[in-house]
Amino acid sequence: MLSFLIRRILLAALLILALLTFVFFVIQLAPGDPLQGYADPEMDPQLVEQLRMQFGLDQPVAQQYLSWMRSFLLEFDFGISLAKRRAVRDLVAGALPNTIRLAAWALLVRVLLGVGFGILAAVRRGRAVDVGLSVGALLVYSVPAFWLGVMLLLVFALQLKWLPPGQMVSLDHASLGFAARVWDSARHLMLPVFVLGIGGAAATLRFMRAGMLEVLSQDYVRAARAKGLTERTVILKHALRNALLPVVTLVALSIPALIGGTVVIEHVFSWPGMGKLTIEAISQRDYPVVMATTFLSGVAVVISNLLADITYSLLDPRVRLES
Amino acid sequence: MNHDISKRRQAEAAPLLEIRELTTEFETPSGVARAVDGATLEVRRGEIVGLVGESGCGKSVTALSILGLLPHPGRVVAGEIRFDGRSLLNLDSESMRSLRGREIAMVFQEPASALNPVFSCGEQIAEVLRTHRRMKHPQARARAVELLTRVRFPDPARLADRYPHELSGGMCQRVMLAMALACGPKLLVADEPTTALDVTVQAQILDLILELQRDTGMAVLLITHDLGVVAQVATRVAVMYAGRVVEAGARDALFETPQHPYTSGLLRSRPRLSGGPQRLDAIPGALPDPTRLPGNCRFFDRCPRRVERCRLEDPPPRRVRASHEVRCFVDPSPEAQ
Ligand SMILES: Nc1ncnc2c1ncn2[C@@H]1O[C@H](COP(=O)(O)OP(=O)(O)O)[C@@H](O)[C@H]1O
Ligand SMILES: [Mg+2]
DSSP states (O other): OHHHHHHHHHHHHHHHHHHHHHHHHHHHHSSSOTTTTTSOTTSOHHHHHHHHHHTTTTSOHHHHHHHHHHHHHHHOOOOBOTTTOSBHHHHHHHHHHHHHHHHHHHHHHHHHHHHHHHHHHHHTTTSHHHHHHHHHHHHHHHSOHHHHHHHHIIIIIIISOOSOSSSSSOTTGGGSOHHHHHHHHHHHHHHHHHHHHHHHHHHHHHHHHHHHHHHHTSHHHHHHHHTTOOHHHIIIIIIHHHHHHHHHHHHHHTHHHHHHHHHHHHHHTTOOSHHHHHHHHHHTTOHHHHHHHHHHHHHHHHHHHHHHHHHHHHHOHHHHHHO | OHHHHHHHHHHHHSOSEEEEEEEEEEEETTEEEEEEEEEEEEEOTTOEEEEEOOTTSSHHHHHHHHHTOOOTTEEEEEEEEEETTEEGGGSOHHHHHHHBTTTEEEEOSOHHHHSOTTSOHHHHHHHHHHHHSOOOHHHHHHHHHHHHHHTTOSSHHHHHTOOGGGSOHHHHHHHHHHHHHTTOOSEEEEESTTTTSOHHHHHHHHHHHHHHHHHHOOEEEEEESOHHHHHHHOSEEEEEETTEEEEEEEHHHHHHSOOSHHHHHHHHTSOOOSSSOOOOOOOSSOOOOTTSOOSSOTTGGGOTTOOHHHHHOOOOOEEEETTEEEOOSSOOOGGGO
């Protein structure tokens, strides 16, 4: 088990190094000089040269690569944003937690709704609940997230005024008491989290239902019943544990897509996260920021793969021992 | 007081398991399949009854009907199952559940797939004890290790931590037996417990079942398509054909003077272990379609002894001697054997 973990973690670290190298060379190969967009053509060439030196752009590629790797990995120093004239690290530090907050809640919604209703649908196969859930899942699944987001905003924020129309907190957030602050944040989270999580929940539900149905017809489920275990134990222990195996992989591997989804959702709900940061940086040719966000989304992919492997191995002894 | 005792005696004299005219159907797209059709069978306390018949004749469905574990869309449509004085078919699902694994245990044909791949063997035994005996975790685990010793594992503590995929088929079946023994059941239903195993392992498992039966005094309903297995361990034998029991009797009587032509056919098609060329005369023909069971004798098409009456009528059970019954019109003459 331990050697399995260590191997997976080493592999993940290696992947991150490779990713970093890849990002570096892609940016190197991109046409144009990063300073082009910012340097005024009438600017003193000496000043431009000074800037190039300041950003290390005058050094040989290998040198740039090494120092870049070092600052990225050891100092989390992603350079300075050309557009915002601030350390990229600070920009990321401001935006990343917001995106993680959004994505984590959405993931929770996805897993709880998807797995819970998936079990329910399978156990009640063919009955009204099952049909209702399956139709509902199909509907949700076929609605684009941005459209759903805008509609919910229109209805709940603009028409009914039950929920705020975007942002993470109200303007008077800081002046509120603790409970009121929590409630304020929760109200701001509800719509974006719902929109971000519900599509995945529908997919998870269908996957979970299918897996559960397959598992429920297995010999060991019949044997578990023959032992006189309660139906609850049969379903929630014997069947669920097996049915979860493929779902874990599905969910973990969909984390990158979920993070990708935040780009649209952050835009619709004016959420100050990584998505917003990335979009702005791309349109402004803000290379250091683009590099940092590209790198971080790659890290997210690697980490979710690692999580998938670890969770899977915890759930399935066959994987655990085969290594 | 006296009255109570005599009542208890009576209850004890009554068979442990009594199946009367059991009929179990599956509603399928191609019609209603009658998997079991009026089967009658008894298991007395402490005896081993062999239920024999070719594949598809309804043995497993009978077993699952007893435990109330019929897969959808199967259901018992007629008949009665009495176990230890109770009628199982009228039992509510919670009482039935608490009976399973505690008073009636079952082992299956494919031991490797009957164990859950994601839980250790020890855990799968211990959970039975936690459910029925309300044991706490450490106590249940200790008892599970004891049970593993009883099914002849030399290193039971280590085995308790192992997972099914690390074990051979025979080992899995021993774990299943340990699980079945956990609560000291009155009846063990073993559905083809050796069919999926190698011949040498088959013998070990049979031997183990026999030993456990002797030690605990539980009754065993041993389901198999192999008369050889029955000959080794059963005290009584019931032969099943197309959803009903066509012949039942004490093992020796049934083997020496089989009454039903199907039983005779099975006996002839049995491979002999003792030297000489093996005679494997399988009975030609096949089981009737369970969605279209005939109204006359089910064995008619395949029967070497059929007479005109068999074409028209369904033979009712006929008593040949005390506790030897057959559903056949034709009395086999000694030379027909
Ligand atoms: N799940 C099911 N759906 C429909 N028919 C079934 C099902 N299970 C069993 N049957 C029917 O019951 C008959 C007897 O099956 P079974 O009891 O498994 O035979 P065996 O004697 O080999 O154990 C089969 O021929 C089949 O037609
Ligand atoms: Mg069978």
